[in-house]
Amino acid sequence: MHEKEISLAVIQRLPRYYRYLGELLENDVVRISSKELSERMKVTASQIRQDLNNFGGFGQQGYGYNVEYLYTEIGKILGLDKCYNLIIIGAGNLGQALANYTDFERRGFYIRGIFDVNPRLEGISIRGTEIRMIDELEDFMKNNTVHIAALTIPKLKAPAIAKDLVRMGIKAIWNFAPTDLNLPGDVMVENVHLAESLMRLSYNLKALEENNDESDKN
Numbered sequence: 001m002h003e004k005e006i007s008l009a010v011i012q013r014l015p016r017y018y019r020y021l022g023e024l025l026e027n028d029v030v031r032i033s034s035k036e037l038s039e040r041m042k043v044t045a046s047q048i049r050q051d052l053n054n055f056g057g058f059g060q061q062g063y064g065y066n067v068e069y070l071y072t073e074i075g076k077i078l079g080l081d082k083c084y085n086l087i088i089i090g091a092g093n094l095g096q097a098l099a100n101y102t103d104f105e106r107r108g109f110y111i112r113g114i115f116d117v118n119p120r121l122e123g124i125s126i127r128g129t130e131i132r133m134i135d136e137l138e139d140f141m142k143n144n145t146v147h148i149a150a151l152t153i154p155k156l157k158a159p160a161i162a163k164d165l166v167r168m169g170i171k172a173i174w175n176f177a178p179t180d181l182n183l184p185g186d187v188m189v190e191n192v193h194l195a196e197s198l199m200r201l202s203y204n205l206k207a208l209e210e211n212n213d214e215s216d217k218n
């Protein structure tokens with residue numbers, strides 16, 4: 001429908017709206033005004049109205065937003081009314097942590113396969129999914145529909161595996177390895193670079209300390 005006209009900035013804010021609305025739903029809140037939502041989310045009410053107006057007519061004058069309707073519609077826009085099959089490449093610390101996390105399923109993301117090169121991991125089951133050896137990946141990809149591959153392998157291994165996955169038809173990569181993957185334009189890569197977000201924290205902490213030092217001098 002109208003997703004193409006929605007700016008990337010708005011799309012990036014949608015998961016946060018979705019999370020807040022989900023919490024409201026869990027607390028049996030039926031409707032909410034943009035003012036109330038803005039106070040909870042600490043964004044301006046006008047930003048909320050502008051963002052949500054993109055989808056046309058979710059809010060009603062004097063009534064506010066119907067929480068369940070908005071939650072469902074944003075879910076549809078984010079594609080969360082569908083199910084996605086995920087595989088995890090790399091069953092080390094992070095890969096196993098992802099595989100152990102149950103909440104992804106609640107959002108429609110199902111882990112269907114876990115692959116590694118370490119024979120000691122072969123056959124170990126994580127919440128019902130067995131770790132397989134990487135040489136089984138190609139057959140697995142032929143026989144299963146896989147929408148997303150999570151890469152939780154060392155960074156030096158990631159580019160080659162990503163290339164293999166693309167050759168096998170994968171269109172979306174959730175990349176946890178701290179490296180940039182140069183892949184064809186029709187392949188989506190969502191980087192989750194944890195160390196980079198820590199660096200943003202360290203920058204802000206440093207700025208805070210410098211500020212405090214300055215005010216101590218004054």
Ligand SMILES: NC(=O)c1ccc[n+]([C@@H]2O[C@H](COP(=O)([O-])OP(=O)(O)OC[C@H]3O[C@@H](n4cnc5c(N)ncnc54)[C@H](O)[C@@H]3O)[C@@H](O)[C@H]2O)c1
Binds near residue numbers: 153176193
């Ligand atoms: N663990 C964290 O919290 C964390 C944080 C930030 C970034 N990362 C990144 O995530 C990635 C994984 O980290 P980790 O801590 O889980 O490492 P890990 O060493 O615990 O696990 C990596 C796994 O990948 C497997 N592997 C290596 N080459 C492979 C290949 N070609 N195909 C399939 N499997 C292969 C290894 O056998 C191992 O089991 C790394 O790139 C790391 O930098 C991890």
